[in-house]
Amino acid sequence: MLSLSADPAKSLTQKIADHFHTLISDGKLQSGMKVPSIRSFAESHGVSVSTVVDAYDRLVADGSLVPRQNSGFFVRSFQHASYLNQEAVAKEGTSFDSLWMLNRIWQSHSAEINPGCGWLPARWLDEEGLRRTLRNLTLHSTGSLASYGAPKGYLPLRWKISDCLNQHEIYCPPEQVLMTSGAAHALSLLIHHLIKPGDTVFVDSPGYSLLFAHLKRIGVNLVGVPLTSTGADLDALAELLAKHEPKAYFTNPRLHNPTGISCSPATAHKILQLAVKHDFLIIEDDVCADIDAAVRRPLASLDQLERVIYVGSFSKTISPSLRVGYIAAHPDLIEDLAQLKMAMGLTSSEIGERIVYQVLVDGRHRKHLKGLGAQLAQAQCTARQKLGEAGMVMFNQAPEGLFVWARHPHYEDSRALSSRALDKDIYLAPGHLFMHDEECTPWLRFNVGYCDSNALFEFLAAA
Known part of the structure; x- marks a missing residue:
């Protein structure tokens, strides 16, 4: 019997899919193992067949399960251990280039502390407004959604x-x-x-x-x-x-x-x-x-x-x-x-x-943008103050927008500092990534929305 999340915000379909994800990541469901049939799972867990169909569809869509005609559903071969080893190798002698940025810094799960990323924190976005829009679109759309x-x-x-x-x-x-x-x-x-x-x-x-x-x-x-x-x-x-x-x-x-x-x-x-x-x-x-x-x-x-x-x-x-x-x-x-x-x-x-x-x-969006501007202004001031206290030198003094361009006084090549940060599970964005000729530079890009970790500033101050 599955032990499902008690989170009321999640549908039963999502809870079933999440539990399979946990079983696979914990190694309790191994590559190639067959999972219960849709009808069998529904009967043994007291849920509807349609709910299980939806959950299995999601698991197939995200690559967790593979359907085989007349045979059922099987766990995809992930080679999970080798993937983890590749992640570890990537931290050793990392080559900081645009490919690295795509494969590492842009992955939300790639680091515990990620001030080098290029987007707003998800918690700052109006996710509830987006969910409401999606519901309204499906319920009240006047045109075809399939064309x-x-x-x-x-x-x-x-x-x-x-x-x-x-x-x-x-x-x-x-x-x-x-x-x-x-x-x-x-x-x-x-x-x-x-x-x-x-x-x-x-x-x-x-x-x-x-x-x-x-x-x-x-x-x-x-x-x-x-x-x-x-x-x-x-x-x-x-x-x-x-x-x-x-x-x-x-x-x-x-x-x-x-x-x-x-x-x-x-x-x-x-x-x-x-x-x-x-x-x-x-x-x-x-x-x-x-x-x-x-x-x-x-x-x-x-x-x-x-x-x-x-x-x-x-x-x-x-x-x-x-x-x-x-x-x-x-x-x-x-x-x-x-x-x-x-x-x-x-x-x-x-x-x-x-x-x-x-x-x-939607009238809420203008209000959301106003609130977002206030959050950014506060985050800019806080990040700049803490970066300054950690000894960082900033390119300009205008506390605006999402980014701060700053340098450490003891490093002429920000790649060296970024490499040391990786050992602390901190992903920085070294400045040469943003130079047209990838020339060595002491500068780094900081995203103020992700400069909320004391560990980041302690690392910079001690580096």
């Missing part, structure tokens, strides 16, 4: 995005908005359409590591633009433009990842002037717009999408698992990108887009 979506994405959501962009002084009809499967998908579409092997591309350095990996993979000449506390270093940018002819400049001017800086109005205007003079496009990655408490104009508002291409996302504030983003751009470019999107993978997820739309029109 393909429109090539450009769910029209009501594009209208809503158009309204939101208008509030940021980007006057853009829904026809100029293309829905994507997150910001990374948006950047991928733009790279495929705009950039060819051998093109010169400017990027923030430090900047978004996965963008660098994507651009390098297609063989571009990648040039890093240094940053100051007010955005791109304009003197350095002018010098680089005297040497290179970039096709585009990918930049993250608001609450920058990883430094946390924001571009000043004067810097923004100068970047646009240089773009016109030297004839290059600007791809503005503005995924943190919704968590910015300050009133700041996006670059795209200064030229109304003539030369600037705007990328947004809802993953930061609603749910990372939804993967809903968008591109706002000149109408001709949007038409081309819509065709490319269909050719590469058909439509984006209309279910996800409907969920986002319902969340946005």
Whole structure:
């Protein structure tokens, strides 16, 4: 007889699935073992056959069980011990690169203390509001949930995005908005359409590591633009433009990842002037717009999408698992990108887009964003104070956004500090991951939402 969780928030189906997960992870159900049939399990535990069917379906979907025709259900071969050994080996002599970031730092279970991750804590998100939206969508949806979506994405959501962009002084009809499967998908579409092997591309350095990996993979000449506390270093940018002819400049001017800086109005205007003079496009990655408490104009508002291409996302504030983003751009470019999107993978997820739309029109979301801003402000102040007390030196003094870019005074290469941290089950994000050329640097990125462990600051102070 199974001993099920007493958690009232979980369905009986989930409790059954969770117990099988426990039996498998504890080794009580070994690889290849047959589990009770659906009918047998239902009878012996006094539950309905349909409940067991749903539970077994979940276990098959997550890879725990394997169905065999006319034979029943069997535990999948996980080779659990060797997996654990691989995890242990990964900590010894770890190679900190973009692949490491994908395989380690982005896994929620990869460390007890994870200040190097790139997302908000789940407890800060409005999970109850999301659950309510999901229930309402399934109960009251007027359209089909099983059909393909429109090539450009769910029209009501594009209208809503158009309204939101208008509030940021980007006057853009829904026809100029293309829905994507997150910001990374948006950047991928733009790279495929705009950039060819051998093109010169400017990027923030430090900047978004996965963008660098994507651009390098297609063989571009990648040039890093240094940053100051007010955005791109304009003197350095002018010098680089005297040497290179970039096709585009990918930049993250608001609450920058990883430094946390924001571009000043004067810097923004100068970047646009240089773009016109030297004839290059600007791809503005503005995924943190919704968590910015300050009133700041996006670059795209200064030229109304003539030369600037705007990328947004809802993953930061609603749910990372939804993967809903968008591109706002000149109408001709949007038409081309819509065709490319269909050719590469058909439509984006209309279910996800409907969920986002319902969340946005729900009156609670504005309140949630306000509360989120207050949490971030408090976390920034606390993290900066504790990092300073631990001896860390910070890149800028503006307590805004999700990240703090800081260095330890005793380490010229943050990889060495990150390697020592692994021994304490602390995953840091060493700065070279965010450099376009992966150059050695003393800087590290800290996520203030995960800087709540005394063990982290004790380690930094003693290092």
